[in-house]
Amino acid sequence: MIGSFTFENLPCRVVFGAGTLGTAKAELERLGARRALVLTTPQQEAQGVRLGTTLGPLYAGIFAGATMHTPVEVTEQALATMRACDADCVISLGGGSTTGLGKALALRTGVNQLCIPTTYAGSEMTPILGETRDAAKTTIRDVAVLPETVIYDVDLTLTLPVGLTVTSGINAIAHAVEALYARDTNPVTTLMAEEGIRALARALPAIAARPDDRAARGDALYGAWLCGVCLGTVGMALHHKLCHTLGGTFDLPHAETHTIVLPHALAYNAPAVPEAMERISRAIGAADAAQGLYDLARHLNAKLALRDIGMPESGIDKAADLAVTNAYWNPRPLERNAIRDLIARAWSGEPPV
Ligand code: NAD
Numbered sequence: 001m002i003g004s005f006t007f008e009n010l011p012c013r014v015v016f017g018a019g020t021l022g023t024a025k026a027e028l029e030r031l032g033a034r035r036a037l038v039l040t041t042p043q044q045e046a047q048g049v050r051l052g053t054t055l056g057p058l059y060a061g062i063f064a065g066a067t068m069h070t071p072v073e074v075t076e077q078a079l080a081t082m083r084a085c086d087a088d089c090v091i092s093l094g095g096g097s098t099t100g101l102g103k104a105l106a107l108r109t110g111v112n113q114l115c116i117p118t119t120y121a122g123s124e125m126t127p128i129l130g131e132t133r134d135a136a137k138t139t140i141r142d143v144a145v146l147p148e149t150v151i152y153d154v155d156l157t158l159t160l161p162v163g164l165t166v167t168s169g170i171n172a173i174a175h176a177v178e179a180l181y182a183r184d185t186n187p188v189t190t191l192m193a194e195e196g197i198r199a200l201a202r203a204l205p206a207i208a209a210r211p212d213d214r215a216a217r218g219d220a221l222y223g224a225w226l227c228g229v230c231l232g233t234v235g236m237a238l239h240h241k242l243c244h245t246l247g248g249t250f251d252l253p254h255a256e257t258h259t260i261v262l263p264h265a266l267a268y269n270a271p272a273v274p275e276a277m278e279r280i281s282r283a284i285g286a287a288d289a290a291q292g293l294y295d296l297a298r299h300l301n302a303k304l305a306l307r308d309i310g311m312p313e314s315g316i317d318k319a320a321d322l323a324v325t326n327a328y329w330n331p332r333p334l335e336r337n338a339i340r341d342l343i344a345r346a347w348s349g350e351p352p353v
Contacts, residue, residue, distance in 0.1 A: 005186035010127065010232055013149045014225065018214060021153040024051060024091065024114065028058050031112045031148055033089035035060035037082050039101050041067065044094050044118070047156075051093055051116075061085040063101075066092075068254070069132040070100035078105055089114065092147070095168070096121030096254070103129045103145035115147035118156045120168040120200070120220060121255070122175055122228025125150070137248050146232070152225055154218045162211050166300040167255035169204045169220055172227035173197050173293070174258045177266060178237050179230035180276035181331045189233050190279070192226040197283035199223030201296060208300050237330040238323070239265035242343070245322045250311045257309065259302050260349075263294035264342045267352035272332040290352040305349025319343050 015023055028036055037060050040048035045064035052059040063081045065074055078101055082090070092102030093116045100123060102113045107129060115124040127146040130139045160168070176193035179185060200223035206216035242265055243257045267290035270277050277289045286292025294304070303309055311319075320340035327334070345352065 002187055006184065007186045007188055008233065010125070010143070010146055010229075011148075012125065012146060014152065015149070016152045016222070016225065018154040018218065020151050021051065021116065021156065022054075024116070024151060025055050025058060027114055027149050027151060028055065028089060028091075031089060031114065033058060033112060033114075035085065035087045036089040036091050036114070037078075037085060037087035038062045038091045038093060039066055039078065039098050039105075040064045040093050041095075041098055044098070048093050051091070060087040066094060066098040066101040068097050069137060070097070070104050070130060071132045072104075075101060075104040075108070075131070079108060082109070082111075087111070091116065092124075093118065095119035096123040099123040099147070100129060100131075102147065104131060106147075107140075107142065107145050110144070113147040113149075115150045116156065117150065117152060117224075119160060119164065119255075120157075120172040120224035120227075122172055122224055122231050125225065125228030126232035128232070137244075139244075152221050154214060154221050157217050157221055158212055158214070162208055163302075164255065165207050165211070165220070166204055166297070166302050167253075167259045169200045169207075169224070170262060170293070170297060170302065171255040171258040172224040173200050174239055174243075174262045175227040175231035175236070177262065177276070177280060177289075177293075178239050179227075179234050180279055181269060181273040182234035182237065183329050183331075184234050186234070189230055193230045194279045194283050196223045196226030196230065197280060199226070201284040204296070204300055235329065237328070238269060238332075238334070238339075241328055241330075242319070242323055242339075246306065246311065246319055246343075249319065249322065250315055252306070252309050252311060256303055257306070259297050260304060260306055260309070261346050263290045263297070263352040264346045266290040266293065268338065268342050269330065269332050294351050303349075306343075306347040308349070311347060313347065316340065316343050316347055
């Protein structure tokens with residue numbers, strides 16, 4: 001039975017397909033841009049310059065200093081570059097780190113963003129910005145940071161290394177998993193979430209076997225888009241809170257942390273969310289959703305233990321304490337001892353229970 005719900009469609013234009021990078025100039029013109037500053041990480045600078053050369057007089061320059069966690073000092077440097085080259089629009093070409101910088105600039109200046117994601121993180125579909133100042137991360141939700149236009153070019157994901165493809169893909173799945181049991185979930189987001197999980201669970205093993213499999217890359221990016229919409233549309237719960245806490249406290253890598261924690265956070269919530277468990281099981285083709293996600297990561301050679309990505313054993317209690325402070329909504333009440341057990345299992349890499 002369909003109950004009552006609220007659904008808000010976020011205003012964002014999406015251009016999807018192989019070779020769609022070629023539409024960047026037309027999309028900028030559509031936005032009324034005069035001069036666009038390209039943003040990348042240092043690793044993707046050459047790709048950003050190549051894009052710039054296709055834009056003719058619309059190309060204002062490049063800032064290739066995007067980095068994890070959107071530090072405000074980096075944003076200030078990019079702001080100075082933006083002013084020096086008189087840019088009235090930004091193009092974020094890269095993963096969640098680069099998208100974050102574009103959002104931080106839009107928040108401060110109101111410029112339009114053309115976002116061209118090259119990972120599966122999903123930030124381009126959300127009105128959420130996490131910034132770091134003096135090692136403290138704050139998160140805001142403001143529609144002013146939502147990119148106006150997103151170009152998903154499947155070809156740009158062909159270079160994403162298999163390891164990052166797997167963890168970034170499971171990071172995307174985590175958005176959809178928590179959307180399925182969000183307090184403010186709705187039937188449209190539920191459809192997108194199940195379809196997003198299905199597309200990624202099908203695509204990731206095919207990409208691991210053949211990283212240049214265009215059809216599988218297309219499936220994965222399509223899934224990542226759907227999962228990103230889920231993240232942008234409804235509220236997240238224990239899994240995202242745990243990953244945010246663990247990442248911030250122990251400086252752990254974003255996508256790998258999500259990959260390790262997801263089966264455990266889901267197993268914790270399982271008794272409270274039978275319908276979500278059924279949908280996830282169906283989407284990944286496994287008898288049990290939490291064990292199925294653990295097996296997916298294991299078969300794809302992802303790291304399964306927080307201790308292997310730099311978390312100290314002494315951090316388990318601290319993480320459990322932090323997870324139950326600043327109370328937030330979760331389908332199963334937050335029980336400190338059970339959450340400590342969950343983190344301990346994720347730390348040592350055991351299967352979820
Ligand atoms: P990332 O953006 O840090 O990218 C990781 C590395 O991969 C970078 O060096 C990048 O240049 C490189 N890379 C990206 N695409 C590539 C490609 N196709 N080929 C080769 N190399 C490529 O990693 P991420 O996981 O995409 O993003 C993580 C960040 O995004 C975190 O800071 C996280 O907090 C943020 N995030 C924010 C939201 C939100 O809604 N605000 C959502 C998801 C993630």
